[in-house]
Amino acid sequence: MKRLSLVPNKGRHFRGSGIWEGARRISPTSGWRDLNLQEVWEHRELLYFLVWRDIRVRYKQTLIGVAWSVVQPLFTMLIFTAFFGMLAKLPSDKLPYPLFYYAALLPWTYFSGALQQVTNTMIEHQRVITKVYFPRVILPLAAVLAGLVDFAVAVPLLAGMMVIYGIVPGFAMLLLPAFLLLAVVTAFAVGLWLSALNAIYRDVRYVVPFFIQCWMFASPVVYPSSLVPEHWRALYGINPMAGVIEGFRWAVLGQGQAPMLLGVSLLTVLIVLVGGLLYFQRMEGTIVDVV
Amino acid sequence: MSGAVIRAEGVGKRYRIGQRERYRTLRDVLARVVGRRDGINGNCPTGGPSADAEHIWALRDVSFEVQQGEILGFIGRNGAGKSTILRILSRITRPTKGWADIRGRVGSLLEVGTGFHPELTGRENIYLNGAILGMKKVEIDRKLDEIVAFAEVERFVETPVKYYSSGMYMRLAFAVAAHLEPEILLVDEVLAVGDVGFQAKCMGKVGDVAREGRTVLFVSHQLNQIRRLCQRTIWLDSGSIREIGSTAEVVSIYERVMSSGRWNGLERPGDPRVKARFLRWGIVEPRSPQGNVLRRDGPVAIKFVVQVNDTLANVVHGIGLYDNERQLLWGTAVNRLRLECGTQELVYKLPNLPLRPAAYNWRVTLFDEDRLVDDWECVPELLIATTPMTHWSDEWAGTLNIPYDFSVIAATEEGR
Numbered sequence: 001m002k003r004l005s006l007v008p009n010k011g012r013h014f015r016g017s018g019i020w021e022g023a024r025r026i027s028p029t030s031g032w033r034d035l036n037l038q039e040v041w042e043h044r045e046l047l048y049f050l051v052w053r054d055i056r057v058r059y060k061q062t063l064i065g066v067a068w069s070v071v072q073p074l075f076t077m078l079i080f081t082a083f084f085g086m087l088a089k090l091p092s093d094k095l096p097y098p099l100f101y102y103a104a105l106l107p108w109t110y111f112s113g114a115l116q117q118v119t120n121t122m123i124e125h126q127r128v129i130t131k132v133y134f135p136r137v138i139l140p141l142a143a144v145l146a147g148l149v150d151f152a153v154a155v156p157l158l159a160g161m162m163v164i165y166g167i168v169p170g171f172a173m174l175l176l177p178a179f180l181l182l183a184v185v186t187a188f189a190v191g192l193w194l195s196a197l198n199a200i201y202r203d204v205r206y207v208v209p210f211f212i213q214c215w216m217f218a219s220p221v222v223y224p225s226s227l228v229p230e231h232w233r234a235l236y237g238i239n240p241m242a243g244v245i246e247g248f249r250w251a252v253l254g255q256g257q258a259p260m261l262l263g264v265s266l267l268t269v270l271i272v273l274v275g276g277l278l279y280f281q282r283m284e285g286t287i288v289d290v291v
Numbered sequence: 292m293s294g295a296v297i298r299a300e301g302v303g304k305r306y307r308i309g310q311r312e313r314y315r316t317l318r319d320v321l322a323r324v325v326g327r328r329d330g331i332n333g334n335c336p337t338g339g340p341s342a343d344a345e346h347i348w349a350l351r352d353v354s355f356e357v358q359q360g361e362i363l364g365f366i367g368r369n370g371a372g373k374s375t376i377l378r379i380l381s382r383i384t385r386p387t388k389g390w391a392d393i394r395g396r397v398g399s400l401l402e403v404g405t406g407f408h409p410e411l412t413g414r415e416n417i418y419l420n421g422a423i424l425g426m427k428k429v430e431i432d433r434k435l436d437e438i439v440a441f442a443e444v445e446r447f448v449e450t451p452v453k454y455y456s457s458g459m460y461m462r463l464a465f466a467v468a469a470h471l472e473p474e475i476l477l478v479d480e481v482l483a484v485g486d487v488g489f490q491a492k493c494m495g496k497v498g499d500v501a502r503e504g505r506t507v508l509f510v511s512h513q514l515n516q517i518r519r520l521c522q523r524t525i526w527l528d529s530g531s532i533r534e535i536g537s538t539a540e541v542v543s544i545y546e547r548v549m550s551s552g553r554w555n556g557l558e559r560p561g562d563p564r565v566k567a568r569f570l571r572w573g574i575v576e577p578r579s580p581q582g583n584v585l586r587r588d589g590p591v592a593i594k595f596v597v598q599v600n601d602t603l604a605n606v607v608h609g610i611g612l613y614d615n616e617r618q619l620l621w622g623t624a625v626n627r628l629r630l631e632c633g634t635q636e637l638v639y640k641l642p643n644l645p646l647r648p649a650a651y652n653w654r655v656t657l658f659d660e661d662r663l664v665d666d667w668e669c670v671p672e673l674l675i676a677t678t679p680m681t682h683w684s685d686e687w688a689g690t691l692n693i694p695y696d697f698s699v700i701a702a703t704e705e706g707r
Contacts, residue, residue, distance in 0.1 A: 053411065053419050203318055
């Protein structure tokens, strides 16, 4: 057999050699240039099927299925209205408490649910990832996207409440998808870290619920961001969910400070996302050795 | 223009010992940072260093080329690195050293039914599993009927697979995989599914794939499958290529070495870094020059020799006996066993072992609490060479070789 001795050239393909045009190099190194977004795009159908499966299974298994997606934010809203609103009399930027809380709980419920799902995704798919290759980043992506269905189911209640309270949304309403997108990207960016970390350190998932709870109080869910002193506001914006939630209130109810916080929020998300992609990329080649 | 589609150079893969079983916890890492080291040092005088920092090479300097349209077989004992090479070529894990170039769309079949969800129907699982294996939706649309027919589950397409029998489940799972059309197919012993008829169908399908000019890398323990399918074969031994060449040549060398009964040559080296390890096995009673061949019917005693490096107080020990079709014939387990430091023999005494003359495999395991300590696919095979007492035709002989006495007696009045 002809044995060619070729010098390993650090992960580059044999460009120009002709013989190995289109060949894929499998090597120990995993770097930035291996982050192959085109490959992820080629697997978009798999992403679709994974999201679709999550949704189907979720609604097949739980009896109250769809209802649960509304019950959770609804009851949280009622509890917040009773305790933080009517008893503690926290300010709400002059908005009716139920609306004030529900508008925030809508993105927050999505976000916290997505974070919990995404944390476990690599472990959950342990059998799959040890047997088949596909860009691993599809898994956290599918986990955060599947949660959007719950979100969609909970939206009509908000519309109903707006009608009851006679609130007419302005043009800002058109920006709602942008804020939702920011929430999705944030969940994905943080999820990249959590899912990879959880695969390596299996106790991360016990920390995550506590982490989420702390994050909620660091976000303007139970209080308006106007409560935060002016000179701290920019720092507060480091929390992207602060931008998302204020953005929601602002877009839906025409109240709040969204645009102020947003710039800082975007920057944070970008840093966490790029860092997360790099970290995930570094881990994905060997993650199957530890799950 | 070279016809090579895979070229591997010096591929090596290193695992941390115990890595496959033990994941880390953040707590441990934090504890270590704080300075409290609680590594598990062996408490035996002969105990090796802490297992924590140790590594083993599952693959070492493996180089080969595969030509387009070739079917290349991989043989070797369990743990020889056969599956690891497929995992690296399919990009499931990265090599620690070396590199491999692959030209063409790779499909891997390391397991059938990957990603199947019990709550979803047969049809839904076909789409899901197909997408996971790398098929496009249009491709699945086109092949759906064919897949369903191949699996023989037409009537149950809309039934959740949790209601399927295990046979149906496996057939459906394989059917999806069999319709994968990559340019390079990596297959790991998944053909041993379902009944004999279905297995033959699967083998035929793999043969078809190869005839269509696709390249197949095929791992199997069943040497006759390898013989039938592969032109060239690689024998992997402890992570390195021991032989590479034409299938007929390599398989016959492999068989000769495996059945030569060279006792010491087949003994597993005791590894001081693990808590306990099976070293060898043999038939003690009835005595025979070859410790793996049983020639006489009657009481049998079999021993499994274990080197214990670290006294184990609460061991679960399991044993299984398989035929060469990987059918489990007998299995049992002993709980709450205490194994002292040193070399121990686990001895089984059986009134007889009434198996039909053929080759069989023992598999023995040791668990410390829940943690796997050793899982040994025993080498050499158990060869039963007793006098057959079964039907002369294979078809009617069955698995057991039960001595019997037959007579015809005229029935008395009371017996009626």
